[in-house]
Amino acid sequence: xxxxxxxxxxxxxxxxxxxxxxxxxxxxxxxxxxxxxxxxxxxxxxxxxxxxxxxxxxxxxxxxxxxxxxxxxxxxxxxxxxxxxxxxxxxxxxxxxxxxxxxxxxxxxxxxxx
Amino acid sequence: xxxxxxxxxxxxxxxxxxxxxxxxxxxxxxxxxxxxxxxxxxxxxxxxxxxxxxxxxxxxxxxxxxxxxxxxxxxxxxxxxxxxxxxxxxxxxxxxxxxxxxxxxxxxxxxx
Numbered sequence: 001x002x003x004x005x006x007x008x009x010x011x012x013x014x015x016x017x018x019x020x021x022x023x024x025x026x027x028x029x030x031x032x033x034x035x036x037x038x039x040x041x042x043x044x045x046x047x048x049x050x051x052x053x054x055x056x057x058x059x060x061x062x063x064x065x066x067x068x069x070x071x072x073x074x075x076x077x078x079x080x081x082x083x084x085x086x087x088x089x090x091x092x093x094x095x096x097x098x099x100x101x102x103x104x105x106x107x108x109x110x111x112x113x114x
Numbered sequence: 115x116x117x118x119x120x121x122x123x124x125x126x127x128x129x130x131x132x133x134x135x136x137x138x139x140x141x142x143x144x145x146x147x148x149x150x151x152x153x154x155x156x157x158x159x160x161x162x163x164x165x166x167x168x169x170x171x172x173x174x175x176x177x178x179x180x181x182x183x184x185x186x187x188x189x190x191x192x193x194x195x196x197x198x199x200x201x202x203x204x205x206x207x208x209x210x211x212x213x214x215x216x217x218x219x220x221x222x223x224x225x226x
Contacts, residue, residue, distance in 0.1 A: 004157075031212065042203055042218040043158070050212060058213065090157050098207040098214045099146045099165060105157030 003027050004106040006091050012112045019078040021109050023091030025071075032074040033092040033103065034058075034066060036085075043090065049074055081113045116141040120204040120217035127194055127224055135189040135220050137178075137204035145206040147171075147180055147187040148214065152201040161189075161202070196224045 003026030013019050023032060033048040035058075045058030047066040055066050063085060065077045078085055091106040121136040139145060146165040150158040162171030167182035176191045189202060204217040 033213075040218060043216040045213055045215075048213065056212075059215075092157075097210075097212040098148070099209060102160045103158075103214060105159065107155075107157050 004091060004093055004104060006089075006106040006109050008109060009107065010110045012114065013081055014114050015082055016080050019081050019111065019113075021076045021089055021091075021111070023074045023076070023093075023106060025074075025093045027093060027095075027104075028071060029093040029095045029104075030071075031094045031097070031103075032068065033094075034064075034074065034076045035090045035092065036060065036087040037090060037108075038087050046076065046089075081111075083113050085111065086113045087111060116145070116206070116208065116215065118204045118206050118215065118217040120202075121220050122218070124221040124223060127222070129196055129224055129226050130193045131224075133189070133191040133194045133198075133222070135202055135204075135222070137187045137189065137217060139185050139187065139204075139206050141185075141206055141208060143208050145208050147178070148205040148207070149176070149178055149187070149189050150203040150205060150216070152203065152219075154200070158203060194222075194224050196226055198222060199224050 005024045007022045034046040035043040044060045049055045049068040089109045092103040094101045094103045118139045148163040149161040151161045152158045162173045164171045164180035170179045201219045203219045205214045
C-alpha cells in the first residue's frame with residue numbers, strides 16, 4: 001500500500017469554525033490532490049499540488065485553501081466551515097500526471113459540519 | 115464541457131452473473147480512460163486503464179475497451195464474486211492535463 005495517511009479520520013465541527021485536514025505521504029511523490037466525495041456527485045477535485053509551494057484550483061475550490069510547504073504534507077483548510085462542506089475528503093498522490101502514473105488514495109476523512 | 119457519464123446504480127447481481135457497467139465520455143482531444151474501485155470503508159484504487167482507442171485494460175477478471183466510435187469504456191466481468199461488491203468509478207484525463215475527472219460512481223452488490 002502507498003504510504004498515505006490522513007488526519008483526523010473523523011471530525012465534527014460547528015458552522016463558522018476553521019478546520020484543517022492533513023495529508024501525509026512517505027512516497028516522495030510530486031503530485032498531491034484533495035477531493036471531496038458526495039452522494040450523486042462522485043469525487044470532485046478541490047485543489048491539487050504539483051510541487052512544494054505549487055498549487056492550483058480544482059472544480060470545487062470555493063471556501064477551501066491549501067498549502068504545501070514540504071513534499072510530504074498537503075494541508076486543506078476550511079477557513080469558516082459551512083454545512084455544505086460536510087463530506088468525505090480524500091487525499092491522493094502520484095509521481096506524475098494521471099496518464100503517466102496511478103493516483104493512490106488515502107483512507108479518507110469524514111467531516112461533519114453542524 | 116468534458117465529462118464522463120456512467121450507469122446509475124445501485125446494481126445488484128447474484129454470484130457468477132455477468133456484469134456490465136456502462137461509461138460514456140464527451141471530451142475534446144484524446145482522453146485516457148480509467149476505472150477506479152472503492153471497497154467499503156476504503157479510498158479508491160485503480161482497477162484498469164486505457165490510453166488510446168481500441169486499447170483494452172484488464173485486471174482481476176475485469177475488462178474495458180476504449181471505443182472511440184461510440185465514446186465508451188464499459189466495464190465488464192464474466193462471473194462476479196461477492197468480493198467484487200464495491201463502488202466503481204469511471205474517470206478520464208486529457209493529454210497534458212494533470213487532473214482526473216470522475217463519474218458519479220456505480221454501487222455494485224453481489225449476493226451469494
